[in-house]
Amino acid sequence: MSVPASADDAVDANVDSDIARYLNPKSPKSFFLFAGAGSGKTRSLVTALQSLVATSGHELRIRGQQVAVVTYTNAACDEIQSRLQNDPLIRVSTIHSFVWELIRGFNNDIRAWLSANLSVEIRELEEAEKKGRGGKASQERKRSIESKRKRLDALPTIKRFTYSPTGDNRERDSLNHAEVIAIGAFLLTTRPLMQRLLIDRSPFMLIDESQDTSKLLMEAVLAVQAAQSAKFGLGLFGDTMQRIYADGKIDLGVNLPPDWAKPAKVMNHRCPKRIVRLINKVRSPVDGQEQRARDDAADGHVRLFVCSAGKGDRANTERTARERMRAITGDAGWGEPEQSKTLILEHHMAANRMGFFDMFSPLYGEDDYKTGLLDGTLPALRLFAQQVFPLIQAMRAGNKFGAMAVLRKHSPLLDKASLEECADQMAQLNALRTSVDKLVALLQATPKASFADVLKLVAAERLFAIPDSLYPFAVETETEAEGPGTEGQPPSDETAGDRAESRRAALTGFLASPFAQIGPYAEYVSRAAPFDTHQNVKGREFPRVMVVMDDDQARGFMFSYDKLFGAKEKSKTDIEHEHAKKETGIDRTRRLLYVTCSRSESSLALVAYSTNPQAVRARAIAEGWLDENEIEML
Numbered sequence: 365m366s367v368p369a370s371a372d373d374a375v376d377a378n379v380d381s382d383i384a385r386y387l388n389p390k391s392p393k394s395f396f397l398f399a400g401a402g403s404g405k406t407r408s409l410v411t412a413l414q415s416l417v418a419t420s421g422h423e424l425r426i427r428g429q430q431v432a433v434v435t436y437t438n439a440a441c442d443e444i445q446s447r448l449q450n451d452p453l454i455r456v457s458t459i460h461s462f463v464w465e466l467i468r469g470f471n472n473d474i475r476a477w478l479s480a481n482l483s484v485e486i487r488e489l490e491e492a493e494k495k496g497r498g499g500k501a502s503q504e505r506k507r508s509i510e511s512k513r514k515r516l517d518a519l520p521t522i523k524r525f526t527y528s529p530t531g532d533n534r535e536r537d538s539l540n541h542a543e544v545i546a547i548g549a550f551l552l553t554t555r556p557l558m559q560r561l562l563i564d565r566s567p568f569m570l571i572d573e574s575q576d577t578s579k580l581l582m583e584a585v586l587a588v589q590a591a592q593s594a595k596f597g598l599g600l601f602g603d604t605m606q607r608i609y610a611d612g613k614i615d616l617g618v619n620l621p622p623d624w625a626k627p628a629k630v631m632n633h634r635c636p637k638r639i640v641r642l643i644n645k646v647r648s649p650v651d652g653q654e655q656r657a658r659d660d661a662a663d664g665h666v667r668l669f670v671c672s673a674g675k676g677d678r679a680n681t682e683r684t685a686r687e688r689m690r691a692i693t694g695d696a697g698w699g700e701p702e703q704s705k706t707l708i709l710e711h712h713m714a715a716n717r718m719g720f721f722d723m724f725s726p727l728y729g730e731d732d733y734k735t736g737l738l739d740g741t742l743p744a745l746r747l748f749a750q751q752v753f754p755l756i757q758a759m760r761a762g763n764k765f766g767a768m769a770v771l772r773k774h775s776p777l778l779d780k781a782s783l784e785e786c787a788d789q790m791a792q793l794n795a796l797r798t799s800v801d802k803l804v805a806l807l808q809a810t811p812k813a814s815f816a817d818v819l820k821l822v823a824a825e826r827l828f829a830i831p832d833s834l835y836p837f838a839v840e841t842e843t844e845a846e847g848p849g850t851e852g853q854p855p856s857d858e859t860a861g862d863r864a865e866s867r868r869a870a871l872t873g874f875l876a877s878p879f880a881q882i883g884p885y886a887e888y889v890s891r892a893a894p895f896d897t898h899q900n901v902k903g904r905e906f907p908r909v910m911v912v913m914d915d916d917q918a919r920g921f922m923f924s925y926d927k928l929f930g931a932k933e934k935s936k937t938d939i940e941h942e943h944a945k946k947e948t949g950i951d952r953t954r955r956l957l958y959v960t961c962s963r964s965e966s967s968l969a970l971v972a973y974s975t976n977p978q979a980v981r982a983r984a985i986a987e988g989w990l991d992e993n994e995i996e997m998l
Contacts, residue, residue, distance in 0.1 A: 372658040380408050383599070384415035384626060387431075389567055392597030393626035394589050396574075396617050400603050400655050401643060401962030402634025402905070406440075409570060409601055410447045413454055416568070421453055426569075427453035430455040432566035434462050437575040440903060444572075455566070459528040459577055460541055466562060470551065473524050474539070474943050477547050482516040559588050563596045573903070579613040587655040588603070590621065604648055606959050607897050610922070614947060630656050634965055636664020643962045646954060664968040665693045668990050670980050671998045673916045673973040679717060681998055682706065685910065685971050688996065693967045697908055702894045702910035707901060707919040707960050711738065714888055714895040716917075719728050720881040723815065726873030730866055740889040743831035744871060748879070750774075750888040751828045752803075753816060759804050771796065774828050776915035799825035807879065815882075816875040835868075837875055881894055885903040898956050901963050909964040911957070916971040928982040931976035932984035 379397070386393040399405035413431060424430070433456040435441055439457045448454050457465070467474065467744050489509045496502050518536055527539045539547070551558040562569075571577055576783040604617055620626065632640050632655040640657040640950060658903065669685045683701075690698035697703040708714055715724040727733045727742070736742030740749060751774045758766035772778050777796050803821055807813055816837060823830050824836035830838045887893040892898070898911070913925035926932035934942075934950070941948045961968055974980045977997060984990045 372631055372660070375631050375656070376404070376408075378412045379627045379629050382625065382627050383408060383412040384419075386599065387412055387416040387420075387568055389420050390459060392567060392593075392595070393623075393625055394593065394598040394621075395618055395627060396600045396602075397618070398626070398628040398653070399601055400629065400632065401606065401958070402632040403629040403655070404631070404633050405572070405601050405603075405629070406444065406447075408629065409572060410444060410661060410872050412599075413448060413570075417448075417451060417453055419811065424453060430566055432462060432562075432569040433457070434459050434569065434577070436576060436903070440572065459571075459581065460531060460544055463581065464527050464529065466558070467544070467548050467551055468525075468527070470558075471525055473551055473555070474547055475519050475522065477550055477969050478543070479516060479519055481543075481546070482512050482519075486516070518636075545578045545581050549578070549580040549814040552581075553583040553587055558594060558870045562588060563592055567595060568597045568599065568952065570599040570601065572601045573606075574600035575604050575607035576602075576609045576612045576615055576902075578611050580611075582613045582616065593623070599990065605650060605653070605955055606902060608902060608952075608956060608959060630654075632657055632962075635962060636662045636964075636966060638664040638666050639961060639964055639968055642666055642968075643958055646958050650951075650954065662966065663687070663962075666970070666990065666994055667968075668972065668981075668984055668995045669972045669998050670972050670974060670977045670995065672977055673914070673975050676998075678870050678914070678917075678973070682717075682910065682912065682971060683904060684998060685969050689908070689910075689967060689969050695908065695967060698967070702892065704910055705901070705906040705963070706895050706910045706912060707898050707963070708746050708895055708912045709898055709914065709923065711897060713912070713914065713917050714893070714897070715885075717895060718888060718893060720885040720888070722877035723874055723881045723885060726870045726877075730870035732867055733870055738889065740886075744874070744970075745885075747822075747828060747831055747834065748815060748818070748882045749889075751808045752822060752885055753882045755800065755827075756804065756807060757954075759800065767800065769826075771800075775826075776829050777826055794915075799827050803827065811879055811880065813879050814876055815879050819875065833871065834875075837871065858992070894988065902959055905963055905965050907964075907966045908968040908969075909960070909967075910971060910973050911960045913957075914971075916973060922955060924948060924949050925953055926974055926976070926980075928953045928957065929972065929974065929980040931974045931979040955963070 378427070383395065386395050394573065397408065399408065413433070416431065422430075430452070431454050433444060433454055435444060435456065435458065438458060441458060444456050445454075448456075485801055486509055489512070493502060493505050493509070496505065515536070522537045524537065525539055526542055529541075545789050552562065559813050571582075571585075574582065584596060589596055600616070602616070607614075607616075617626075632643075635643070635657065639656040640655055640661075644654045667685075667689060669681070669688070671681050686698050686701065686704065690696060706717075708717070710720065710723070711728065715721040724737070727737045727745075736747065740746070751770065755767055755770045758764075758770060777792060777797070803818070803824060806817065806821055810817065819834060819838050821829070822828055823835075862868060884893070888895065913929075914924050915924055924932065927938070934948075938948045938950060961970075972980050981995050981997065984995060985992060
C-alpha cells in the first residue's frame with residue numbers, strides 16, 4: 365500500500381524497528397503483531413525482512429538457511445516476493461505449499477498417519493451406521509466406508525505420495541488439502557527430526573493472516589517455538605477481528621508466553637475518517653481496539669440503505685443505492701457498476717446478478733466439482749474459459765494475432781508433432797481457419813447456443829483437446845452412455861453408482877446452459893468482476909464499496925445480519941453459546957461486517973435486505989454505527 369510521506373507515517377515507525385530487532389539470528393524473539401485493517405501490515409513485514417537481509421543475510425546464506433514467510437493466497441505471495449525483488453533468502457509460500465515442502469518424501473510417516481486416521485474414520489462411520497436409520501445418509505456412509513477401506517488396503521502398495529496445492533488431488537497416491545495440514549501438524553508435534561528440519565531450514569518463520577491459519581498447524585508451530593525458543597523465532601502478523609474462516613485459532617494472541625513481544629499498529633492508512641469511526645464502533649464490544657485515521661485522510665461517506673427482504677427487484681434496489689451514492693458523494697464512479705466493488709455473501713448471488721447462474725448452479729451442486737468451479741481449475745471449464753472464449757473474443761475484436769496465439773498455445777493441430785507429421789502444413793492451416801470460422805458462425809447464428817453445441821463443434825473440428833470428463837458428451841458414440849470420464853476424479857472403483865450419476869447430471873445441466881454465460885463467469889473467477897464475496901476481499905481495497913447484506917439469498921447458517929442488526933431474535937443455541945463464551949453466528953457476522961467495511965478507500969454503501977427494516981434502522985442508530993441522516997429506507 366503506497367501512501368505519501370506524512371507525520372502519520374511516523375506514528376507506527378517504532379513497530380517496524382522493533383520487529384527488525386526481533387529478527388536477530390543470535391537472539392531470536394517471537395512476537396504477535398496486532399495490525400488492524402489498512403495499517404500497513406505488509407509494509408511492516410517487508411521492511412523487517414529487508415532489514416534482516418541487510419544485517420544478517422550473509423550469515424544466513426553461509427548456513428544455507430532461509431526465512432520462511434507464510435501467507436494466505438498466491439496473490440499475496442506474489443506481492444511480497446515482488447516487493448522483496450524475489451530475494452532467494454526469503455521463501456514465501458502459501459500454508460499448504462509450505463507444509464508440503466516440509467513433509468514431502470517422508471512417505472513412511474505419511475503412510476502410518478493415513479493408516480491410523482483411515483482406521484479411526486472407518487470405525488466412526490461403522491458406529492454411526494449401526495445407530496442410523498438408513499436412507500440417503502446411510503448410502504453415503506456405506507460408500508465412504510467402502511472407499512476408505514480400499515484406500516487403506518492400497519496404502520502398502522504406494523511408494524511415494526504426491527500433492528498439488530492447486531490441484532484436485534484425486535489420484536490414489538495423492539493427499540488432499542486437509543490431510544497435508546493434519547500430517548504436517550502431527551509430525552511437527554511428535555517428531556523431533558521434523559522440528560530440527562524446520563529450524564535448520566528456517567530459523568525464522570513469519571505467518572501473515574495468522575488469525576486464519578489452521579488451528580492445527582498454528583498450535584504445532586507454537587509448540588515448536590516453545591521447545592526451541594533459543595533457536596527459532598516465530599512472528600505472527602494479524603488481527604483476530606479479521607478472522608473469517610472457521611478453522612482458525614480462536615484465541616490466537618491470548619495467553620502468549622511472557623517472553624513474547626506484542627507490538628501494535630494504531631494507524632489506518634486506507635480508510636477515510638468516517639469509515640474508521642464506523643469500524644471502531646463495530647469492533648468496540650469485542651476488544652476495544654481503536655484505530656486512528658490519517659490526519660490528511662478525507663472525511664468520506666457512509667450510507668445504510670434498508671429494504672424489505674420480500675419486496676422489490678434487488679438489481680434495481682442496488683442500482684438505486686449506487687445512484688444515491690453518486691448524488692451524495694459527487695463521485696461519478698458510483699454511476700458505473702464496474703467502478704465499484706459489490707460484496708455479496710454467497711457465490712450464487714453473484715451468478716444471479718452477473719448472468720451466469722444457469723451454468724454455475726449444476727456444477728456448484730456437485731461436491732466433486734465445487735472447488736474447481738470456484739477457482740477456475742475444473743478441466744471441463746478451462747476448455748471453455750481459457751481456450752474457446754479467448755479465441756472467440758480475439759476473433760470478434762478482429763485480432764487475428766491474438767486468435768493465433770490462443771491456437772498455438774492450445775490447439776493440437778498446431779503442436780509441433782502434428783505439424784511435423786503433416787504433409788501439407790498450409791492445407792492444415794487453411795482447414796484450421798475454416799474451423800474457427802465455423803465456430804464464430806455458430807455463435808453469430810445462434811446467440812443462445814449451448815456449451816454442448818460448442819463442445820461438439822470443437823471436438824468435430826479438433827480445435828482443442830477435449831477433457832476426459834467431457835469426451836462422452838462430445839462424441840456421438842456408445843461411450844456417451846458411460847457417463848463422464850474420471851479426469852480429476854477418484855479412481856474408477858470409487859466413482860461407480862450414484863456418485864458417477866451425480867457427476868453426469870451436473871455436467872449435463874452445465875452443458876445445456878448458454879455458452880454466452882462463460883464470459884461473466886470467467887470475469888468473476890478472475891476476480892476482475894464488480895462482484896466478490898465478503899470472504900474473498902480480505903486484504904484488498906477499493907475506492908467504492910457496496911456491502912450487500914441479504915440473509916435470504918445467502919443460503920447459509922454461519923452468518924446472520926438480521927440477528928446482528930436486531931431484526932431477528934437470537935436462537936436458543938446463540939444464547940447457550942454466549943453463556944458458555946463460545947463463538948456465535950452473530951460474532952462471525954460482526955467480524956465479516958468489520959472486514960467488508962474496512963475495504964473502502966473513499967465511500968461505503970451498506971445495503972440491508974431485512975425481514976424487519978425498522979429494527980435494522982433502530983439498531984444501527986442505537987449502536988452508534990450510523991447517524992439518522994445516514995440511513996435511507998428504500
